[in-house]
Amino acid sequence: MASEIDTIKDLVIRGKRKESVEETRKALAAGVDPSVIMKDGLIAAMSVVGQKFSSGEFFLPHMMIAARAMTEVVEVIKPLLVGEAAEKKGKAVIGTVAGDFHDIGKNIVKMMLEGGGYEVIDLGVDVDPDKFITAVKAESPDFVLMSALITLTMESARRTIEALRSAGLREKVKVGVGGAPLTQKFADEIGADFYGADAYECVQACNRLVH
Amino acid sequence: MPQITFHPDLRSIDVRDGERLLAAAWKAGVGIKSVCGGHGKCGSCLVEVDAAASAADALLPPTAAEIELLPPEYGARGYRLACLCDVHGDLALSIPPESQAVRNSPRKPYTVTDVTPRPIVTRVCAPVAGAYEEPMRPLAERLRTAFSQALGRKAVELPVGVVADYSTLPGFDGASEVTATLYSERTVLSLQPGRASALYGLAIDIGTTSVVAFLCDLVHGRIVGMRTAGNPQAIYGEDVISRMTHIQQDGAALADMRQRLVDELNRLIDEAAAEAGIALGDIVDTVVVGNPTMQHILLGINPEPLGRGPYMPVWADGVELSAAELSLHALPRSRVFVFPSIAGYIGGDTLAALLTRGPEFYRGTQLLIDVGTNGEVVLVHDGALVATSCATGPVYEGAHIRCGMRAVPGAIERVWIDPKGKIRCAAIKDGEQGTDRRPIGLCGSGVISSVAALVGGGLIGEDGGLAPPQSHPALSGSAHGRAEEVTLVAGAYSRTGRDIVLTQHDVRSVQLGKSALRAGIEILLADCGIDKADRILLAGTFGNHLEPDDILKIGLVPPVPVERVRSIGNAAGDGARMALFNRNHRRRAGALARRVRVLELSLRADFQDLFVAHTVLAPEAQALESV
Numbered sequence: 001m002a003s004e005i006d007t008i009k010d011l012v013i014r015g016k017r018k019e020s021v022e023e024t025r026k027a028l029a030a031g032v033d034p035s036v037i038m039k040d041g042l043i044a045a046m047s048v049v050g051q052k053f054s055s056g057e058f059f060l061p062h063m064m065i066a067a068r069a070m071t072e073v074v075e076v077i078k079p080l081l082v083g084e085a086a087e088k089k090g091k092a093v094i095g096t097v098a099g100d101f102h103d104i105g106k107n108i109v110k111m112m113l114e115g116g117g118y119e120v121i122d123l124g125v126d127v128d129p130d131k132f133i134t135a136v137k138a139e140s141p142d143f144v145l146m147s148a149l150i151t152l153t154m155e156s157a158r159r160t161i162e163a164l165r166s167a168g169l170r171e172k173v174k175v176g177v178g179g180a181p182l183t184q185k186f187a188d189e190i191g192a193d194f195y196g197a198d199a200y201e202c203v204q205a206c207n208r209l210v211h
Numbered sequence: 212m213p214q215i216t217f218h219p220d221l222r223s224i225d226v227r228d229g230e231r232l233l234a235a236a237w238k239a240g241v242g243i244k245s246v247c248g249g250h251g252k253c254g255s256c257l258v259e260v261d262a263a264a265s266a267a268d269a270l271l272p273p274t275a276a277e278i279e280l281l282p283p284e285y286g287a288r289g290y291r292l293a294c295l296c297d298v299h300g301d302l303a304l305s306i307p308p309e310s311q312a313v314r315n316s317p318r319k320p321y322t323v324t325d326v327t328p329r330p331i332v333t334r335v336c337a338p339v340a341g342a343y344e345e346p347m348r349p350l351a352e353r354l355r356t357a358f359s360q361a362l363g364r365k366a367v368e369l370p371v372g373v374v375a376d377y378s379t380l381p382g383f384d385g386a387s388e389v390t391a392t393l394y395s396e397r398t399v400l401s402l403q404p405g406r407a408s409a410l411y412g413l414a415i416d417i418g419t420t421s422v423v424a425f426l427c428d429l430v431h432g433r434i435v436g437m438r439t440a441g442n443p444q445a446i447y448g449e450d451v452i453s454r455m456t457h458i459q460q461d462g463a464a465l466a467d468m469r470q471r472l473v474d475e476l477n478r479l480i481d482e483a484a485a486e487a488g489i490a491l492g493d494i495v496d497t498v499v500v501g502n503p504t505m506q507h508i509l510l511g512i513n514p515e516p517l518g519r520g521p522y523m524p525v526w527a528d529g530v531e532l533s534a535a536e537l538s539l540h541a542l543p544r545s546r547v548f549v550f551p552s553i554a555g556y557i558g559g560d561t562l563a564a565l566l567t568r569g570p571e572f573y574r575g576t577q578l579l580i581d582v583g584t585n586g587e588v589v590l591v592h593d594g595a596l597v598a599t600s601c602a603t604g605p606v607y608e609g610a611h612i613r614c615g616m617r618a619v620p621g622a623i624e625r626v627w628i629d630p631k632g633k634i635r636c637a638a639i640k641d642g643e644q645g646t647d648r649r650p651i652g653l654c655g656s657g658v659i660s661s662v663a664a665l666v667g668g669g670l671i672g673e674d675g676g677l678a679p680p681q682s683h684p685a686l687s688g689s690a691h692g693r694a695e696e697v698t699l700v701a702g703a704y705s706r707t708g709r710d711i712v713l714t715q716h717d718v719r720s721v722q723l724g725k726s727a728l729r730a731g732i733e734i735l736l737a738d739c740g741i742d743k744a745d746r747i748l749l750a751g752t753f754g755n756h757l758e759p760d761d762i763l764k765i766g767l768v769p770p771v772p773v774e775r776v777r778s779i780g781n782a783a784g785d786g787a788r789m790a791l792f793n794r795n796h797r798r799r800a801g802a803l804a805r806r807v808r809v810l811e812l813s814l815r816a817d818f819q820d821l822f823v824a825h826t827v828l829a830p831e832a833q834a835l836e837s838v
Binding site: 052055056057059060061064098099100101102103104107126151153155156185 | 453455690716719
């Protein structure tokens with residue numbers, strides 16, 4: 001069993017979408033517990049991919065294809081998860097901030113979170129504070145995650161946090177921000193709960209804060 | 212009140228206690244390079260503190276954030292980052308060459324285009340009836356009659372202000388011949404006694420990095436002077452986004468940027484006119500092109516909406532103002548034509564570049580590419596024009612690169628590997644004898660050239676990863692079995708005494724810039740239902756200094772035979788001059804602006820995959836599945 005899981009993990013890391021799904025199906029047919037595939041296959045793969053990206057060994061294409069492979073495997077095993085394993089780790093509402101259309105980073109975060117066992121409500125691009133508020137009211141998420149890729153749109157993240165505060169929702173969610181021009185300092189300044197330098201850091205922060 | 216003294220010119224300023232060092236330097240007009248616009252992100256605003264001449268407590272020790280951004284060899288030598296230091300006491304410092312904001316950027320070459328002058332401003336000399344001639348009439352009426360007859364039309368518009376100015380000239384009342392400067396053969400801009408026929412005009416190209424002014428003889432259709440300088444707004448950051456951010460944060464910044472720009476333009480005009488021996492009053496027409504942000508700032512319009520989606524300009528029409536309204540040094544009533552823009556990131560400069568293309572351009576399938584901090588691409592196919600802009604990032608200006616710098620003397624512009632496998636570099640020379648020829652860093656074309664050469668030599672893989680350190684002596688550092696940087700020039704041979712390197716991170720920046728441009732091009736091609744272009748034209752300074760082989764090798768542009776990649780020089784400046792010399796081109800510019808269809812990449816679902824797939828440093832993208 002361990003070798004099957006390792007194969008899946010390895011294929012996901014290498015972004016082999018079809019093969020990952022095939023291996024997963026085979027493993028399931030052989031009676032492997034889907035929750036183990038999730039934990040020791042996908043979540044473990046995600047952490048390897050995240051580290052390789054942080055260290056510079058992996059670049060966008062590797063990250064993207066690994067995240068996609070991960071998403072497809074999640075689709076296969078999701079219906080089979082039962083009991084505790086079927087429960088989502090947490091729920092996140094995610095989007096790029098008002099005025100920002102750059103969504104590659106956000107899409108990778110989304111896929112990595114799903115691979116990590118989270119439910120993700122994707123609000124897409126150019127999401128103004130009101131849209132975040134509406135989603136928070138409707139979905140009661142654990143996290144609100146925002147990304148900005150232009151210096152000028154960073155301020156939109158501040159506006160969303162202020163809007164959450166005025167709507168009395170700020171204490172109900174943890175807010176995470178990310179994107180090339182952002183810094184930990186800026187995140188502190190606007191009152192976010194955390195800053196993720198890359199997708200993997202974001203998932204780690206969610207894992208830390210969700211309990 | 213603490214005082215800052217800047218070496219070597221010993222300029223000194225008083226600052227408020229606790230004032231940010233970078234902000235204080237900007238106020239003093241001291242140019243310090245700041246790639247990120249003072250946000251503590253890029254580490255480019257290095258200053259060298261003279262501890263002996265400074266108060267002990269002038270600056271607090273560096274914070275963790277500053278230490279992280281300071282290259283280790285700098286921190287140890289007393290360097291600080293101006294955007295992260297507050298001044299609390301008297302301070303003396305110098306700005307090392309690599310962090311000096313470049314003020315004079317001489318590399319804006321131009322090509323001479325044959326034109327038939329047909330200026331919109333003309334001078335007409337006409338005999339004016341004397342005061343005693345019957346019927347006796349006021350001077351203004353006699354002038355009006357004289358010019359109406361000379362022009363063979365019913366009426367000329369003669370504003371009272373023009374007559375007022377004329378009435379202060381010696382001999383105005385007795386002149387038997389008067390010369391009128393006329394706009395569009397209808398409106399009098401100025402009057403002078405006697406005969407005059409010389410007509411001069413200005414064509415101005417305002418780039419984010421540098422500005423260039425051409426002083427032209429409108430009668431003979433020639434350039435009589437050219438001046439260029441760095442854009443003085445650089446003190447607010449090197450790219451348009453940094454400048455917009457300053458405007459967003461400080462209401463007074465817009466007016467200051469406009470003023471600095473106008474002052475610098477006036478300095479260029481004064482110098483060019485003085486050198487050519489031309490009176491400012493003989494400069495009777497001006498055409499300005501620039502990117503949309505620069506045009507907004509010149510017009511005093513807040514450019515901030517250009518910085519965020521959906522990137523809509525506040526103003527996009529071509530517009531005419533008087534030189535006086537813009538405070539530009541030319542005949543005060545003369546007009547200044549500011550070009551129309553096509554879209555938020557496709558401005559009058561792109562339009563002017565298009566204007567230079569003759570009918571043969573429209574017959575083929577061709578790409579016109581202008582690469583800077585932002586890349587503008589226009590595709591012509593079947594006579595239709597489609598354009599887009601790509602966020603290439605500042606890598607092509609040599610910024611955000613560890614050893615990056617502007618294209619000035621000392622910058623490496625070409626890199627190759629010799630037959631023995633040794634890395635060789637050529638730097639820009641300043642032409643003066645006896646100056647230090649040692650390289651300082653890499654300009655944009657040097658960055659591209661080095662990446663192309665290193666990929667060719669196997670030091671960088673097509674996926675952008677550096678090879679293992681043991682595979683070449685220039686590779687050093689090691690993370691996960693791969694090198695972390697390539698030494699292009701050892702410290703012993705560089706002017707700074709430090710190694711000139713290309714880092715893994717630099718290569719990643721090149722990949723992002725490359726794929727942004729290439730993905731944009733691919734979307735334009737796909738939108739026209741084609742998969743390749745016949746020819747590629749490169750506009751702008753950057754295009755002049757690129758080796759077509761290099762950009763084809765790393766896939767910055769789609770594959771074409773190398774002889775079909777051609778630089779067309781400062782096409783924006785050429786187009787501005789065409790519009791200056793010939794009034795018809797101004798109308799053509801307006802018509803062209805309406806004819807270009809714009810694609811907004813960020814709204815395209817297919818952009819993401821193309822962008823990711825084209826990060827490879829190869830002529831063709833790799834299918835994502837096979838990475």
